[in-house]
Amino acid sequence: MKLEMICTGEEVLAGQIIDTNAAWVANELMDQGIEMQHRITVGDRLNDLASAFIERSHHADVIIVNGGLGPTSDDLSAEAMAQAKGETLVENTEWRQRLETWFSNNNRPMPANNLKQAMLPESAIMVDNPVGTACGFRVKLNRAWLFFTPGVPSELKVMIKDQLLPFIEQEFGNSEPTKVTKMLTIGAGESWLAEQIQEINLPEGISLGYRSSAPYIEIKVFARGKTAINQLDKVCKQIKACLSDLIVTTNIPSLPQAIHEQLIQQQKTLALAESCTGGMIAEQLIALSGSSQYLQHAVVSYSNESKQALLNVNAATLEQFGAVSCQTAEEMAIGARQILDSDFALATSGIAGPSGGSEDKPIGTVAIALAHNNGVYSQLLQFPKRSRTIIRQLASAVAYDMLRRNLENKAVIVNYPSYIKRN
Amino acid sequence: MKLEMICTGEEVLAGQIIDTNAAWVANELMDQGIEMQHRITVGDRLNDLASAFIERSHHADVIIVNGGLGPTSDDLSAEAMAQAKGETLVENTEWRQRLETWFSNNNRPMPANNLKQAMLPESAIMVDNPVGTACGFRVKLNRAWLFFTPGVPSELKVMIKDQLLPFIEQEFGNSEPTKVTKMLTIGAGESWLAEQIQEINLPEGISLGYRSSAPYIEIKVFARGKTAINQLDKVCKQIKACLSDLIVTTNIPSLPQAIHEQLIQQQKTLALAESCTGGMIAEQLIALSGSSQYLQHAVVSYSNESKQALLNVNAATLEQFGAVSCQTAEEMAIGARQILDSDFALATSGIAGPSGGSEDKPIGTVAIALAHNNGVYSQLLQFPKRSRTIIRQLASAVAYDMLRRNLENKAVIVNYPSYIKRN
Incomplete structure (x- = not known):
């Protein structure tokens, strides 16, 4: 046909x-x-x-x-x-x-x-x-x-x-039945992903496709025919074993959507403190109907003054470590969480470019923190030096992923091959 | 050719x-x-x-x-x-x-x-x-x-x-020289715009085109040939006379871009308090490099509690008038402006749908306020009942437009044929 x-x-x-x-x-x-x-x-x-x-x-x-x-x-x-x-x-x-x-x-x-x-x-x-x-x-x-x-x-x-x-x-007529499983990944390029998966022996009737939708790469596992469909789950498990931490959703169209569903299901609340992502995380969640059930507030603290006034970040922390540091991101997250005693708070602070980078903290350096009522996690990442928008999208994706992992009782901080971990 | x-x-x-x-x-x-x-x-x-x-x-x-x-x-x-x-x-x-x-x-x-x-x-x-x-x-x-x-x-x-x-x-060869002027409009549909303009006698060589890019409609005035090019400005003036308040930029690709340039040029600062737009206004400004020069902070106050805790909105105001009211939007804007004594603050509060509407305040009802250091303006609008995203885009566009008009020393509140003014 x-x-x-x-x-x-x-x-x-x-x-x-x-x-x-x-x-x-x-x-x-x-x-x-x-x-x-x-x-x-x-x-x-x-x-x-x-x-x-x-x-x-x-x-x-x-x-x-x-x-x-x-x-x-x-x-x-x-x-x-x-x-x-x-x-x-x-x-x-x-x-x-x-x-x-x-x-x-x-x-x-x-x-x-x-x-x-x-x-x-x-x-x-x-x-x-x-x-x-x-x-x-x-x-x-x-x-x-x-x-x-x-x-x-x-x-x-x-x-x-x-x-x-x-x-x-x-x-x-009699076209064979088909079934697709779609997995969203972050943290690695298409060729890297393909290389990891290539050793998997794909049964006849099963094929793979990739679709890039920055900052995500979707892997489509496509089964044609009954025999192949019966093996689809097994193949997906093998892929998950190869890529483990990089797969962020399965058959859910976006990572914000996954967070949205889990927060509602677990009846948890969220607060946000965004600097370089500047409203992007809030925007993507609020785009989903029902987000008022968990999203209590977001503070886009774009100036140092606002980090202090709204989030209670210490002037000494900003002075000693700078705005783009784990220390500042942690205080932002803790401050955001405390305002209404939310269950979780995410914070981002980074250099999205195209100006503002330094030798020590080049464009693409972003600190991301997740606070919960027992503590706080943070990491400083160096993203590939891409456009302002993509760097902000990457930072949002990692922030979502830290929260997702916590909601799923997994280690919050993992290695992403394409993002360099800084101290 | x-x-x-x-x-x-x-x-x-x-x-x-x-x-x-x-x-x-x-x-x-x-x-x-x-x-x-x-x-x-x-x-x-x-x-x-x-x-x-x-x-x-x-x-x-x-x-x-x-x-x-x-x-x-x-x-x-x-x-x-x-x-x-x-x-x-x-x-x-x-x-x-x-x-x-x-x-x-x-x-x-x-x-x-x-x-x-x-x-x-x-x-x-x-x-x-x-x-x-x-x-x-x-x-x-x-x-x-x-x-x-x-x-x-x-x-x-x-x-x-x-x-x-x-x-x-x-x-x-000898293709005629051409020149285009692009004007961005809000507040009316394409057929309404076309009807207003149709009485203008277009000189030979000048033609009009429309491009819809929600929530904006762009009018392209296209001149082909030297004689037409010489008359382009005159025709654009006639169009502006017909559409006056609906034209929000000329030869600037977006309304956020226009705000961005004017705030930098006038060295003014801005704070935001977003409820239904939920970070969209901040997001669109922060997408532009250099926004840190004027954007001090944005509070996405998505819950009533956060409106009180972060923006100092009175519980009595929320109780008496509701979150979606001019009174609440005004207090949000005033509260946001005061945090760092910004020159301006914009606030939005509304019902973006698809659920949450009532007979009195149906989906698409949005209150928008602009505070400056001498006072506050506000309006309650009923937008066409479209998707959640479009209603939020419309609210963002009107908020930008109120600020633009103030920066240009024009009346802040005007009539938009497609948006119904509520009391």
């Missing part, structure tokens, strides 16, 4: 929108064992669209067409498909009724141009969109089924999962 | 990387008045690449090919181009020497596989890459010049600006 995608829309072609739909679709299908083979991006021009449909219909079995199903004059996908197939557009009565119901349920009169969304090529088979006004449809042309999906990401996702995948299953 | 792009790389096709290069290139060329007409994304398969080169070479004058110039076995662009043209690969002596110099300057032996980067199709003309080891080149095939560029974004950008644009200028 050969799968391709045609993305439509002037704003996607002209770079006014970054095409995250294309990446999402390819990833989602890959998780089902289906490889994306080719992708075209076309603007809102009738002839360009029609010729792309015709040209690719000779090469693929399924072509996902994304976008151009809206009510405005630059939404041309249905008309272009009709032209490509030499058909006219006809009104789909079912969808027209759906549109009328949708608008009346929302107490709004239906604008006349929305009627356009019920006009499909004559031979089109309607594909349901339960979450929007754009009607999906599919048309057979030459070798290919062209499968038309809405540009709105939330509508697209529902249609791919609930309509396209079952359609492919039914049409191209 | 017809321009297209071919993006290569399995990781781009399979969605492991979101293709930001494609959007950047299209945007950059559009700013020069050159429209991207078509884009293909192909994986690392020799035949797929070669047939894409041949097929599109009949349709375009210039095809930017991105990626596949590295030293590893899946870097196939040069080989595929040679195949498409029926040529062999030959070593480019100049580039080989450049590689050798590059490695010896970095005190590293040159790995044998890097030699591959000097192997170009016979008829290729080398295109300089002063910032990396991947050699750019261009080849004429049928109607098109295929212009090969590196996948590394920083290398791509230099090559497009310093090599491709002058090449297009020279080859397709």
